[in-house]
Amino acid sequence: MFRCHCRDCQQLTGSGHADMTPLAIDDFWISADLKNYEMSGGSGQSTFSGFCPNCGSQLTRNSSRMGDRVYVHAASLDDPSIYEPERSIYAQSAQSWDKATIIKSS
Numbered sequence: 116m117f118r119c120h121c122r123d124c125q126q127l128t129g130s131g132h133a134d135m136t137p138l139a140i141d142d143f144w145i146s147a148d149l150k151n152y153e154m155s156g157g158s159g160q161s162t163f164s165g166f167c168p169n170c171g172s173q174l175t176r177n178s179s180r181m182g183d184r185v186y187v188h189a190a191s192l193d194d195p196s197i198y199e200p201e202r203s204i205y206a207q208s209a210q211s212w213d214k215a216t217i218i219k220s221s
């Protein structure tokens with residue numbers, strides 16, 4: 116579980132970072148419609164931002180490069196209290212007003 120400060124996550128969430136929970140795609144089930152927005156990832160391969168087509172809430176991220184897993188926005192989980200972030204990624208991209216939220220891994 117991690118906090119991502121990359122520009123994609125900033126722009127998708129309208130915030131300083133995204134709090135993400137990786138899950139095996141075979142163990143993930145969603146009970147309603149999900150629409151995917153295709154983007155070009157840093158590797159040049161496609162990444163997908165999954166969102167609710169009714170309210171627009173950000174739900175998932177996944178990529179063809181890591182096809183066996185899905186990254187779920189922690190606050191969208193049925194039980195968000197399971198989220199325990201261990202580290203920040205792309206911390207160098209954090210906005211100055213969001214640097215206090217960077218988690219330094221031990």
Ligand SMILES: [Zn+2]
Pocket residue numbers: 119120121122123124125133205
């Ligand atoms: Zn990100």
